[in-house]
Amino acid sequence: MDLNKETIKKIIFILFSAIAFYCALQNASVVIAVFFHILGLFMPFLLGGAIAFILNIPMSRIEGLLFKKDERFRSLHRPLAYLITLLLTIGVLTLVIFVVAPELGRTLRMLTDQIPDFIDSLQAQLQSLSSSLPEIQFWLTQIDIDWAALTQKAISLLQNSTTALLGSGFGFAGRMINGVVTFFVSFIFSIYLLLQKERLACQGKQVLYALLPIAIADRALEVLALANTTFSRFFSGQCIESVILGSMFFLSMTLFQMPYALLTGVLVAVTALIPVVGAFIGCGVGAFLIVIVSPWKALQFIILFLVLQQVEGNLIYPHVVGNSVGLPSIWVLAAVTVGGKLLGIAGMLLFIPLCSVCYALLRSYLKDRLKRRKIPPKKWSTQTKK
Secondary structure (H helix, E strand, O other), X not given: OOOOHHHXXXXXXXXXXXXXXXXXXXXXXXXXXXXXXXXXXXXXXXXXXXXXXXXXXXXXXXXXXXXOOOOOOHHHHHHHHHHHHHHHHHHHHHHHHHHHHHHHHHHHHHHHHHHHHHHHHHHHHHHHOOOOOHHHHHHHHOOOOOHHHHHHHHHHHHHHHHHHHHHOHHHHHHHHHHHHHHHHHHHHHHHHHHHOHHHHHHHHHHHHHHHOOHHHHHHHHHHHHHHHHHHHHHHHHHHHHHHHHHHHHHHHHHHOOOOOHHHHHHHHHHHOOOOOOHHHHHHHHHHHHHHHHOHHHHHHHHHHHHHHHHHHHHHHHHHHOXXXXXXXXXXXXXXXXXXXXXXXXXXXXXXXXXXXXHHHHHHHHHHHHHHHOOOOHHHHOOOOOO
């Protein structure tokens, strides 16, 4: 091997990288603590970037639809589009809060009043079957619910929780203030990103082309463009699909005269933002609310959910979200599972488009490798000739 200057640099770089990796493994706890400390310092900017990315999806469409052909006051197009987007977002959140909060309060009060009667009714129905099934009678005699004791335990738990909350009042207040400050800084940062996104993109490209080889910079920009397209299509499609599904539940439950139609529709729409498992969470909560009023209605609701879920999964979701993610179903399930384990609901939302980007890059790389190695499709294709 020719030990020229470039080769020596590569060898030194590899040695230092191996030493740094070994030291990191030996001090893994310190490295993790430092990583999370740095992450905490940059959290307002990361959160601001996430807010800007989400708001940019409707803002770009509003700007294109309303101001595309209007050249007057061109400098005001972006601020007006942002203002319209912000007002729409606040309006939607306010509508959800004012619809859900009062209905949820009434529901909790009704549940508090109806649960004892529901238990008594359920026991009475089971006792009516005891003549044909004597073992149920024996089981019912073992059930003895002391509602007074349960109420006392609930009051004691509430008192203990209140004491603990008051004891850590200063810490809680500090966290609240820190959260408000973080959100305020993130919001201001997101405004700057949205209003200056072209200039920031230009500056980012300058940094890439100034520090990296041209081929690597081109490839990095291709990956970023693919990630932006995939994430934008996924989030916009997921929002539209959740609104459609919630509206279907509200209309169908109103048509069949089921209780809590509005609350359940909003709940399903919100939980449907979580891929794969979100709608089932809404179904579980809705069935629990309805079963207190009428077990028969709850059974009808579950059947209705299964029907609407099939319609949504086979007709609506493929057309609304479509193949924008480009990820096979098995990898969607894997992405939701891993993302949920690592980051909770946020991980479920992020890992599907993230895995989609990785899947597209890997698929492109493998196709290029097969082409360069001149391996014919008949070697790896699963299709067989008839």
